[in-house]
Amino acid sequence: MKFLRSISLIIALCFAVSAAPAVVLVVRHAEKETAPADDPALTAVGKQRAVELARVVQAWSAGGAPVQALFATEFKRTQQTLQPLSAATGLTVSTVRAKDTAAVVRAIMEVEGGIVVVAGHSNTVPEIIHALGGPAGIVIEDSDFDWLYALTRTGSAAGFVSLRYATRVP
Numbered sequence: 001m002k003f004l005r006s007i008s009l010i011i012a013l014c015f016a017v018s019a020a021p022a023v024v025l026v027v028r029h030a031e032k033e034t035a036p037a038d039d040p041a042l043t044a045v046g047k048q049r050a051v052e053l054a055r056v057v058q059a060w061s062a063g064g065a066p067v068q069a070l071f072a073t074e075f076k077r078t079q080q081t082l083q084p085l086s087a088a089t090g091l092t093v094s095t096v097r098a099k100d101t102a103a104v105v106r107a108i109m110e111v112e113g114g115i116v117v118v119a120g121h122s123n124t125v126p127e128i129i130h131a132l133g134g135p136a137g138i139v140i141e142d143s144d145f146d147w148l149y150a151l152t153r154t155g156s157a158a159g160f161v162s163l164r165y166a167t168r169v170p
Contacts, residue, residue: 020109021116022065024132025057026149028125028140029077042080049145052166054084056148061115067091068114071107073098078119085117101127108132125149133158 030046030053042050061067070086070093072078082093096104098121105128108116120128122140130136132151140147146167152159 020153021068021111022113023115024108024151025115025117026125026128027053027119028122028145029081029119031145032077039076041076049166050081051084054088056165057085057117058088066114067117069111069116070094071096072119081119082117098124101131104128105131134160
């Protein structure tokens with residue numbers, strides 16, 4: 001099963017060579033409530049972090065590359081993490097299945113130019129980053145909500161940087 005998933009990711013990347021966003025920003029969802037366990041909403045702190053994420057991404061896009069697409073999983077917490085950015089940009093948050101990394105990568109790579117922002121989970125963000133050409137082995141602790149991972153592409157060369165944003169939200 002793991003082998004098939006790896007092959008799917010490789011195939012998705014092979015087809016993605018012709019079109020790609022200039023920058024892909026990947027974040028884990030912001031802080032979440034403890035209940036309901038299957039699909040919790042963001043806490044008040046998580047909502048503040050989502051507002052800060054929107055501010056950071058808008059500042060990033062002020063450099064010239066517009067935000068072209070927003071992707072979140074089917075869960076409330078990822079969608080709510082991107083909601084302030086959606087409101088600021090007028091873009092709809094597109095839903096992707098959390099467990100289908102290959103489909104997430106295909107959706108990202110269909111966007112031409114600009115910035116794509118993806119909100120995922122502690123277990124899916126590292127998979128997405130690696131599938132897009134970033135490093136393997138990123139570990140996101142259960143208490144980590146403030147990392148922003150940026151992947152850039154210039155021709156066939158990929159760049160990667162991770163940075164903290166909104167480390168102090170009220």
